Amino acid sequence: MPSLSYPTAFRIASREMRSSRGKFFFVILSVAIGVAALTGVRGFSNSFRTTLLTRARSIMAADLSARTNQQPTPSEAEGLATIEREGVQMTPVTELLSMASAAKTLDPLLISLKAVDPSAYPYYGTVDLEPTSTLQQVLTPDSVVVADDLLVRLHLQIGDQLKIGNKLFRIASVVTNEPDRLSSQFAAGPRVLISRQGLDASGLLAPGSHAGQRFLFKVPAPANGAPISDAAVADLKARLIKLLPESQITDYRETNPALTAGLDQATSLLSLMSLVALVLGAVGVAMAMRAHLQQRLDTIAIMKSLGAGSGQIIKIYLIQTLLLGLAGGVVGVGLGVGVQLAFPYLLASLINVRPELHLDLRAIAAGLGAGVLTTFLFTLPPLLDIRGIRPILILRRAVDETDEPWHVKLVRLFTKNLAQIGAFLLILAGLALIAFRISDSASVGKWFTVGLAAVLAVLLLASFLVLKALKFFLTRTRLHLPSAVRHGLANLYRPGNPSSALLAALGMGVMQIMMVFLMQNAVVKQLHISSAPNLPNIFLVDIANDEIDGMRKLLTSAPGITAPPELLPVVSSRILAIDGVSANDIKTKNFPKHMLRSIQLTWAEAVPPGATVASGKWWTKAQSAAAADHPVVAVADFQAKRLGLKIGSVITFAAQDKQFDATVAAFTRSDGQHAYSRAEFILPERALTGLPVIWYGGVHVDPTKVAALQRALYAAYPTVTVINVAQALETIRAVVIQIIYVVQFLAAFSIFAGIVILASSIAGTRYRRIREVVVLKTLGATRAHIASIFSIEFAVLGLVAGLVGVFFANIVVKGLLRALTVPNTFQWGWSLGGLFGTAILTVATGWIASHRILGQKPLEVLREE
Template sequence: MNRSFETFADLPEAGSEPPPRSALSQRLGRLRLAVLFARRELRTGTRGFRVFIACIALGVATIAGVGSLARGLTDSLDLQSRALLGGDLETSRVHRPLQPDEQAAMDKLGPTSSVATFRAMARSPASGDQTLAEVKAVDGAYPLVGTLDVAGGGDPHALLAEHDGRWGVLADPALAARLGLKLGDPITVGTLEARLTGLIAREPDRLASGFELGPRLMLDARALPATSLVGPGSLVTWRTRIILGEPAPPDAVVTARKTALDAAFPDAGWRLRGRSEAATGFADSVRRFAQYLTVVGLSALAVGGVGVANAVAAFVARKRATIGMLRSLGASGLFVFAVALIQVIAIAAVGIVIGLVIGALVPPIAGALLAAKLPVGGLGGVFPGALALAALYGLLTALVFSLWPLGRVHDVSPSVLVRDRIGADGGGRPRRGYAIATGLAALALAGLAIGLAEDRRLAAVFVVGLAGSFLLLRLVAWALGSMARSVRPRRAEIRLALAEIGRPGALTGTVVLSLGLGLTLLVALAGIDRNLRDELAGRLPATAPSFFFLDVPRADLDGFKTFLTTEAPGATVTSVPMLRGRLLALKGIPVADYKVPKTVEWVLSSDRGITFAAKQPDHSTLTAGTWWPADVSGPPQVSFAADIARDLDLEVGDTVKVNVLGRTLEARIANLRTVDWDTLGINFVMVFSPNTFAGAPYSELATLSFPDGGREAEEVRLMRDLGRTFPTVTAVRVKETLETIDGLVDQLALAIRATAGIALTASILVLAGALAASHESRIYDAVILKTLGATRWRLIAIYGLEYLILALATGLFAVAAGSAAAYAVVAGIMKIPFHLSLASAAGFTLFAVAVTVGFGLVGTWRALGHRPAAVLREL
């Protein structure tokens, strides 16, 4: 028995000499022996580790599901990019289609198709109802790639053709529902009187059009002149798609053709996109949203980590006799640690596998449930990269929260066999090596979360915030225990409840940590969502115009204003010239080579609305430079929005090159001015001096603001009257636009809440597990108090007060910390006013009380059911 335990299992036969063994073979022998012991211990099952497994599985499933779905979407975008764009290459330009030489160059590259897109009012002649529609005029070659499907079948081009002097149109089912139309009913677009001949079931290139405010209305390009909506200065986007060959050429060929076209027409002012750029905005949104949900999944893992630590600590306590026996047989502390660690990793692997299976099922299930809403299909399949990353997160989380309690077994003494509970875990802190290993595992987890993040700054903030939350919650638990020990109330029930909170091994730390983390996250997300909704639904409609009117002809402007002031007396009407232009260069540097922050990439990525003015716009203040005189002449000058100029590193005196109406011009920045984007009024990044566009064709952009914000009835009446008098003017009702945006916020909020609910579920699991683990000690406490004369209801009151105090402290901290985090996001990042809802704060606090007290009393009631005599016999 004096030989070490490691060599005892390998004793040679009597009369023989032990063969010499290298250090490596000795280590491998000890490892095999540790695996053997761990495997035998695991035969008893996973009792005590169910919460451990559930917490790991929940977090891994979230990360694996989000990662797999994001990868499935992006892979589908890549595979279907040709159909999404409508070809291999696309040119797009506002105001004017391709010129003959440009079209000839395109035709040499392969088959082409052209479409025109714009916003207009679609009207029902029968009812007078109208709605904003996204109109697409297509030629006979559309679509070059993919199929345009019509509900019920049929040839789309035959349905769009002219019959009996009336053109046919195809509509999104939502548009037909808004106007109360059925197939065959008349519909008006501008001055075109058409007939609804079909409903669009699938539009292959819908995603390439970007964000749209209204449902689709499709017509034949030959019917465009009859609408009277297309003319000089009209806000029409002309797109031409090209097929470069069959089968689809490599991306390198597409890039080469794109570069050659840009070189051949440097001043075309178009936007050239290859098929790989068909849905870059959507793909970026998917990646950002996936990162956000991954962060929430990591929060669920972190919350579950508390349950992991509790389960491992309970495991060490249960195995103290076994550990003591192994130590008495000569096993080293490192060997005992290895046996325990192998068991924990094996059990963690069970949770990881369960989580991976659930996560792998997310893409096909989401694809089936959201087939009508997702822009791409084919989300089935397994994505090993996403699953491997989730598994690594799960393994590192298990190590971070188990190494510390497992490290204590190193110093467990054989004396536990005779001292029962004394020295069960070898002390409060493990040896330095185990503490260092815990720190390294935590650093590896944090480094993985930050290093693989799309936005590393956001990930770093999350990691620091999560670590800070752990420390704060530990501090809250310590403070609560200290106060409980220092207070000595007269009433026995309160004194005993406080004693339970402040005693060694109390539930205080577990309850505060587990429930506090999940509830803090939920409070923060709810606060952000609520304030964003208040901003959209409350302040903006009160200050924003009621209507935007697009494409008001210059010749009709006076009559149009007279009509508005007559139909809406007291309303404020404003108008400005409106053109679209594309920035080509800043400070002489082409925009393709100009490095800008992601926050202002939108300024350079597409055409911008621009205007010109002799006077400084109202409600703006110059921050640098001076405004030009009313009779300005000479080279073009431009006023730039100060916040955008700062992010683009532009100053007064710098030059910008813009293409407008096919004309490339260079203007000097004369001044910088403040712009209040939140008002939704007429604001422009660039305002040019009036001499810049002398003689250029343009339309007017007008707004109407009711003094009381406007009522729905008068806004609907105005739209109907406007449609009859000015059929070519497009009216955008701001409240409808905000409702559309609010709908998108609803969908995002639903996903966010569902994922945050996972973190809260992990919190409740940890809480339930901790209460279950304390069941034995509750039985002993209850028996002793019963023996001393305590009644069942007095014991319930004692434990109920304990849980109530813990829940109130945790709930109040979660409300305070979550509200602070929401304030940082809302006021610091979104730059909108923050309002704390006391009703929500009270609701979350009551939720914490209900969960904690409810679970606690259920466990207490079970503990009180044990008869004292049966328990006392075992003491």
Template sequence: MVGTGERQKRIPCGNDKQKGNDKLKSNGNYKARCMASLSYRTAARIAAREMRSSRGKFFFVILSVAIGVAALTGVRGFSSSFRGTLLTRARSIMAADLSARMQGEPTPEEAKGLAAIQAEGVEVTLVTEQLSMASAVKTMDPLLVSVKAVDAAKYPFYGEVDLEPAAKLTDVLQGDNVAVADDLLVRLKLQRGDQIRIGNTSFRIASVVTNEPDRLSGSFAAGPRVLMSRTALESTGLLAPGNHATERYLFKVPAPKNGSPISDDAVAELKTRLVALLPEAQVIDYRETNPALTQGLDQATSLLSLMSLVALVLGAVGVAMAMRAHLAQRLDTIAIMKSLGAQSGQIVKIYLLQTLLLGTLGGLIGVVMGVGVQMAFPYLLKNLINVAPDLHIDPRAIAAGLGAGILTTLLFTLPPLLDIRDVRPILILRRAMDEEDGPFLAGLAKKIWDSIAQIVAFAFILLGLTLIALRVSDSPVVGKWFAVGLAGVLGVLLAASFVVLRTLRFFLSRTRLHLPSAVRHGLANLYRPGNPSAALLAALGMGVMQIMMVFLMQHAVVTSLAITSRPNLPNVFLVDIAHDEIDGMRKLLAASPEITAPPELLPVATSRIAAVDGVPASELKLKNFPKRMLQTVQLTWAAAPPPGTTIAKGAWWTDAQAADGAAHPLVAVAERPAERLGLHVGSTVSFAAQDREFTATVAAITKSDGQHAFSRAEFYLPEKTLAGLPVVWYGGVHADPAKVALLQRALYAAYPTVTVINVAQALETIRSVVIQIIYVVQFLAAFSIFAGVVILASSIAGTRYRRMREVVVLKTLGATRTRIATVFSIEFAVLGLVAGVVGIFFADVIVHFLLKSLSVPDGVEWGLSFAGLLLTAVLTVGTGWLASHRILGQKPLEVLREE
């Protein structure tokens, strides 16, 4: 009774303690009414006092929240900064945010719209590209050249034009000066400082162009490049009415005033306006300049979003397990409070405020750690990615991380908090004895009925995490599948925990006498009264799923990106190889030491499109695809999908269908022209080539990586279909970038009519960006996995306090340390294996759908899955013992004195 009186005095009641004690003597129910008026301030004081007295127990809670928020803030903050830097480099490949290519001048209405866009702060510059003839005094033979006129004061918006000798473009393109490609000097036998004549004007060669930032997005016209100012082009007289110049408008979106990177939404909005304003123009943004780069950016964005979500949920799982272990330790205190008249609502209020305090404390520590991680990443990665991101601390991102951490902490602590309602005062005497549920079905029905509040709590968890996922994720696809997968795995894990424990109980009841005693006791431990096995099984399974999702996703994405960043992809392209030159060209390329990979040679027949699905070309309604482009399309043949080409829809023809290609033509169409022409599998396209006209059925829609010579072709047909048509060959080779000039000279000497286009530097830029993406993805994935393992380890370690009493009982009954260690090891291993099987299965399923939506090649990684299963078991056993080994050394009397 002394203890009870002291406990009563410690329960506060209003501001007048003595008055409360007097009323208690006259009214036994006053204490209950007094507890009903428990203020939040008093509840917070009680919660804080308990936190101070149990610092060690709350370490795992704060650690889980801090690591989760740190991973979320650090990974999200750094990936955002790094992505902004990468996107700036991607913009340099186009030299702008957007490009609108059109033939001829815009109409007055279009010019008015462009002026309105420029008045809103969008920078605009015009790049004119045109074919012309150039000649020199030394060699009177004219040469076809590709003239490019720019405003050097604005062009390029991003990137730099590399000149030899090094100089600024504004300083070079003065007066009658021009910059030319090295192959022009070779062909006309000129040197820097010599004169060339283009149109009506003579120009001085002031510099040599070694690289243009927009070389890949510009025109691949036949002939060496001549770069001049717009004033110089006007003096040539080439811009006469009716000329065939290509006008390419470049746009730069104004940066936000707060210093953050230009958003994709702003670029997309401007693109939508330009598509509507310029119906005859081809409008693309900086992400569409190279398929490999676009793919890398999209996949990296989705994967980094997934890492942020995983860090968030794993932190919440750790919090839930730590709070569950803490509340399990406080059951006696809760039962005593209830025996003194406290209601479940007041006790929940105390522990809810305690959860808020822990979540806020862990969140603040996590934010500080996350900012530190974000600032440290560039130094750790500087030798790998060779780029310094423009780091900026975004208060909104910090607030989002802190808010998400506190919210997930509250959500995942709801189930253990609701368990307080079921704590009865008699628990002081009966401890954690379970009531017999009866038959299986009856027990299941009773558990479901008793768990209505828990089911509602889990529904709130799923709803809250879905909203957070959609808010935190930069990818709607990742956010959607993440939420679906989380809902599925939670439901399955909860059901699996119940089924597994019931199955074990049934199994042991039939085989109890045939199993070694250590195995029997270890399995029985999983369903002993008060054991948190079900919760731990669900937490471990969810954690394993999240970690394996990150690992499998990064493995597939990195493998895919590594293919597009291979060092032997074509970087020199050959244009207009005559049919009678192809055999000699093959021999020359095979004997050239500068070439480091087998050449790719592509036959092309020129045709025009006469009709689509029976509709004449003149009546087609096309969007951002000028009808004059239907007059010249390029056809080629291939027996199978060429390197770098994949089938997006449909199927490639068989050998039998190819043999029948003349009677029943089939065609495979590239994705972009198929979209613009409205083609799908089963559509028909009528081609008119020379004096022949034939109609082909679309058998497949193809997708090209843009890295091979075969990417030039848009329509693939069987060879027999094109038999007899005149063809011109195109080629692509990979040469040592430092020796491209030697290759150009050798090719010109043997085949002076073949144009050599050197894009080695431009492709090297893309390759370096993709490699940087790979390194960052691998590094951040490793960091996220490490954080997840630490959180799971803390969740397992949080159960150590629950095991103290078990060890005391076993030791009192005469069990040795070895026997106890064996029993616990079997329990940990079974937990790990069951959670691993369920978690890895769901990870494989979700990753399959994620990779499919991101167009990433997918395959079942049985080896990785099996390794993940073994590591889960090892982690569970190892972590359990790292946290619990000291318990074995405690004497029973030491623990019993604390009871």
């Protein structure tokens, strides 16, 4: 037979597609839903994540911050100037303690002064003022903006004069919230914002003054309008660490651990959803195309008997596959874009965020390419089966070939399917490429592909063993079972029925749907802890040891208190050596050595609120009792990395006249929202007995009662500084809650898409049942009997696939949650629900697709065939 041209192959393929619209509906539906979930979930999650990252940046008011207690050297200043010339914006923020007095009464008051350039500060977020205005409008060289408690303490009003240094300033407004309040130093005294010109005019910056300096940096946005990448921030951070070795460099992701953890976990979960949607669509394509090619065996055999070669027939069905993939991809991209645009309106009542949505043509092209590529890859195995089809085998395709020993069959199967093995490897390579493109991570692509291959192999093996076990069971109980049960179970391993492949495909689908559900369930539970409404939003600084009992009583009885107060004892100390290396010789990372002379120690007998043990072990009662002679210490993990510590390291501390060695027993990780979040070195109480203590506190107050509490605290303890971060923490809590809603919504959408794809895969098997129904009806079987047979087959198929899928989903989720440092417990209820839900879905979908067959007469069905 002459070679088949592509135009001719295209005409044959399109003609067959028109005559088999119903069959191809499932293929197009699987591709479309998979691509829609991929583009919709990925597109919206990227836009939403960009919006949330902007919120995260507002907590620092910049992309990066460099904190130092000294002015840059000439070489450092030149390096900063070079960075500015490259387009990076930079503004200094100076913080220091000073005395202020009212021009009327000259009452002195210790204040926390913060000097900024109102034309640049803040780069992200806003400074909230009362009455409403902008910092640039009210902050001039002759004016200041003050916290409300300063007005209370000095009996002043807006418009009065305040003397700072040797200059009088007009109080222009009251500051109610600073975007970077949580990343500023918690210093004693009410907050006062002053312009940099005003600070210079006050004369406070004399040589040798102990002013803290922060440099805020904003990375320039890309020219194509895309959001600032994490890589650009990381590159600038690395440059600043080299340029400013005595400065503490942090980026916006380090400002609030709860928000950072929430973003990281949500991003990982959303990427997983995109990959799951992709594979579920591929599973649906593979099942539907396999069912179609099984139905075309007669046509293929006839074409071969007329002289057509395997390559020519494969060309026809390859073109058909690509057309179906393209059609499904186009429909899916359209649905995905619609979904991406609809999500903000559907979520409008839940999240007060309207993401800036960009229809990224590259993302659309990636979604379309993924649809076509997965369709092609997953139909390769059935396409390659065409080479082995012979006309004579069609006549007995539903009959077992021989009764050879199992090892002979295994060898023959391996040698016969070398091309199939190659196709499987090609599928894995293609999925790895797509996974890398979606996740932007070679590691994610690699592990996703390796995990997929391992799980698929185990699922195929498990399906094979389950079918063998059923066959063995039937041989032992055949005469004791009702005929419908016997026939329904036997259908699972009848010749020509690809139950093993269908079981593996359904098992993988169930596994991935359950993975998304269990992952989002655990992540959302953890995020709910981070967004709890009773976290401290008022912090207290410098509580004397003899004031702590009275302070505890006041905080317990004051109106508006919603949770017990958290009180943190602090002992001032310094580090003399680490593992025998003197402090002057220690090699630190992004940690100014002068800070080794100002270390704060605290004690706790149990893991404090908001902290978890990242590595090592918390001390036992015996270790605590022996702490006076052999102290142990828990160190914040970020501080441990900067100091080069490891479990078992020995730190030599000095406090007052006492010097002692402490062995590192654990590294802790804090959520940044409790009083103990600022505790970097925690020891047993016995280790610090007899040393002078200053207390810090934290308590959650109803935001409407904050002002009243501040006045009560000032009246009872005028030397205690009250830090009001209620507004800042409410912002963080709102963002975390928004993350929760979006994760739940997108997970629900992905699960729904997966269920539709699985349903279409099951429905695609209806064409293999037509001939069986005809034969049974011809032999006199009633509709009820046939319905019982198929119901048992569907139910067992669903239960087995659900059991395998749910089992492996729990195993994979446990590993993923451990990698995300999210606590995990086995979800018995949801796992059983997934198991029986799969059985119900399988039975319902099978009958929705097959019920019409029962109502048709055998002759009508045979004519359709």
